[in-house]
Amino acid sequence: MLKLFSLKQKKQSAQEQTENKTSSNKTTAAELRLQKDISELDTGKTLSVYFPDKNNIVEFIVYCKPDEGIYKYGCFAFRFKIPPTYPHDPPKVKCETKVFHPNIDEEGNVCLNILREDWKPILSLNAILYGLQYLFLEPNPDDPLNKEAANLYRDNKAAFYAQVQRSMRESGAYYSR
Amino acid sequence: MSQGKDEGKLEDLYLITLRNGPFAHESFSPSEDLLNFLWNECKVLVVGAGGLGCELLKDLALSGFRNIEVIDLDVVDVTNLNRQFLFRQQDVGKPKAEVAAAFIAKRISGINIKGHHANIYDQPREFYKQFNLVVAGLDSIDARRWLNETLIDLVETNDDGTIDVSTVIPLIDGGTEGFRGQARVIIPKMSACFECNLDLFPPQISYPLCTIANTPRLPEHCIEYASVILWPQQQPFGAGTKVDGDNPEHVKWIFERAQERANQFHIQGVTYRLSQGVIKHIIPAVASTNAIVAASCANEAFKLATYIANPLNNYMLYNGESGVYTYAFETERREECPACGRAQPKKICVSPKWTLADLIEVLREDTELRVKSPSLTVSSRALYYSSPASLEQATKENLPQSLDCLLEEGCEIFLTDPALPLGRKLQIFFHKCSKKNK
Structure with a gap:
């Protein structure tokens, strides 16, 4: 066991310091974790990731291009910001493409449980990517953020579908292929 | 202060250090040393x-520690x-560390105490190296993680390959949240560290966005609605201005909007204080919890x-919410x-003339690492990412570089x-004759 006083160590005083290297406030553990999560992003065919600065991976954009369902042929941009407290705190995610969706509002706020109340450090960025894709395949009208969209989705699927198409055309979310 | 009074204060210290006792550690030997x-x-x-x-400084100084330094970046509020x-009324606005140090120095004769009004992140390694013990009373996980890693x-x-025990600085970490608290002893590299069980920490309370937007039930929901949804929509203090929980005008705006929403949904209990508490994620501080921890x-x-x-082995939790409960x-x-x-x-010997691609090939062949598609960075700068595609594209220009x-x-x-459950650190040494084993 460690025995402090028996070590009789003379601690160097702060004045005697020679080397005066200031350290950064990022911890190795946090950086390694983010690097691992980023390099293992599972994008598949329907997602792509864009990094404005390869040396600053705490901010990036994920493009989500659903290949089936109501939002097929759309391309939706989500801006990810990774807080310094990641993975203790979840990434901040905003949708930058205007979309008519029960769980995404006009300002781009996204209602996805693991982005807020159900986030846990054992989850990774991939869990969020899967979550976002799932939102486009199965919108959830029971927990709406855009009430109008949710009601229409529940009451009149055809009208909802038409409204989605219109919103995708207006916002330029449609991508041709 | 008379000599006699000072002597009397030390009596208890003599009693416990100059005699053996039933609870003493097995390698304890009574001594004036x-x-x-x-x-x-x-x-x-x-x-x-x-x-x-404040509690820690008072307790340590009165327990006989005479060489104490304290660091805090905040000023007295x-x-x-x-x-x-x-702290006293007239100290409001002054640096906490300096005021606290001055107070202790005035009250306890013979003590050598110094306050640093500074950020812990800005201190060099050598600053921390001079101490035998570090005791932390922090409220942020971030700062604790950093301190933990610095001491490690x-x-x-x-x-x-054995640990040089003279370089080990134990970290005693206290934490409180309302009526709950914890104290733990971390002996770097010898016992569990802060990072070892980071997942023990409960996440910050947050509410589902859809509840806030559509079905508020609590006053907190109304306040979150004002600060998370209305604020970005209306930008009441100019575009891009973020909510500042210390700005009374910001808090007032949110409080009023929250109250309107609460009236609409017949919810009681939205107050200015609660608004500020929710915005700043304040958990009320309880003096008795601080004292105990x-x-x-x-x-x-x-x-x-x-x-x-x-010593405590190695985690004590305290809960004073309903009765008094503690467990170690x-x-x-x-x-x-x-x-x-x-x-x-892991030490890797390379020739300075190798290309990055050569290095990656050597890493792939390393039987200890067993990596397949490695990604490498050096002090936050990207060297090479094998995935995702856009980062691969952006970094592959480094591959042919020496x-x-x-x-x-x-x-x-x-x-x-x-293939690696976590990352691994590599240390690179240049060696002219390093050969790749093909």
Whole structure:
């Protein structure tokens, strides 16, 4: 066991310091974790990731291009910001493409449980990517953020579908292929 | 102050250090050396001079520690005065660390105490190196993680791979949240560290966005609605201005909007104070919790310095919410902990003329690492990412570059790979004759 006083160590005083290297406030553990999560992003065919600065991976954009369902042929941009407290705190995610969706509002706020109340450090960025894709395949009208969209989705699927198409055309979310 | 009065204060210290006792650690031997060490040699750093910090400074100083430094970047706020008893009305606006140090110096004769009004992140390694013990009373997980990693980083190993115990600085970490608290003893590289069980920490309370937007039930929901949804929509203080919980106008705006919403949904209990609390994620501080947790921390510091009793092994939780409950248990070290894990940085010898692609090939062939598609960074700069595609594109220009253009001798590279449960640190050494084993 460690025995402090028996070590009789003379601690160097702060004045005697020679080397005066200031350290950064990022911890190795946090950086390694983010690097691992980023390099293992599972994008598949329907997602792509864009990094404005390869040396600053705490901010990036994920493009989500659903290949089936109501939002097929759309391309939706989500801006990810990774807080310094990641993975203790979840990434901040905003949708930058205007979309008519029960769980995404006009300002781009996204209602996805693991982005807020159900986030846990054992989850990774991939869990969020899967979550976002799932939102486009199965919108959830029971927990709406855009009430109008949710009601229409529940009451009149055809009208909802038409409204989605219109919103995708207006916002330029449609991508041709 | 008369000599006699001072002598009387020390009586208890003599009693417990000059006699053996049933609870003493097995390697404890009564001696005057113990108090001499405590008075003349043992240097303690107290991190944070807030609710816990004030208690800690008082407890440590009255327990016989005479060489204390305290660091805090904050200034005294009027709302601190109810529990941070080293501060007075006239200290509002002054640096906490300096005011606290001056107060202790005035009250306890013969003490050598220094306050640093500074950010812990800005201090060099050498600052931390001079202490025998670090006691932390912090409120942020971030700062604790950083401190934990810094102290782990200071531990040196002997040539035979064993730990050089003279470089080990124990960290005693106290924390409180309302009526709940914890104290823990972290002996870097020897017992579980902060990072080993980071997942023990409960996440910050947050509410589902859809509840806030559509079905509020609590006053907190209304306040979150105003600050998370209405604020970005209306930008009441100019585009891009973020909510500042210390700006009374901001809090007032949110409070009023929250109240309108509460009236609409017939919810009671939205107040200005609660609004500020929700915006700043304030958990009410309870003075008694601070006192109990700080006492436990100071007690551990004294035990570690003198060995009059076995130290806490290694986590004490306290809950005063309904009755008084406390329990101590041992948290275990995580073998592959990214901060204190037993894997040392792997030394890699390379020729400076190798290309980055050569290095990656050597890493792939390494039978210990067993990596398939490694990604490498050096001090937050991207060297090569094997995935995702856009980062691969952006970094593959480095592949044909020679290593002496990309790296410096002795630098640490972060390696991650799907095959490694966590990342691994590599240390690069240049060697002219290094050959690739093909």
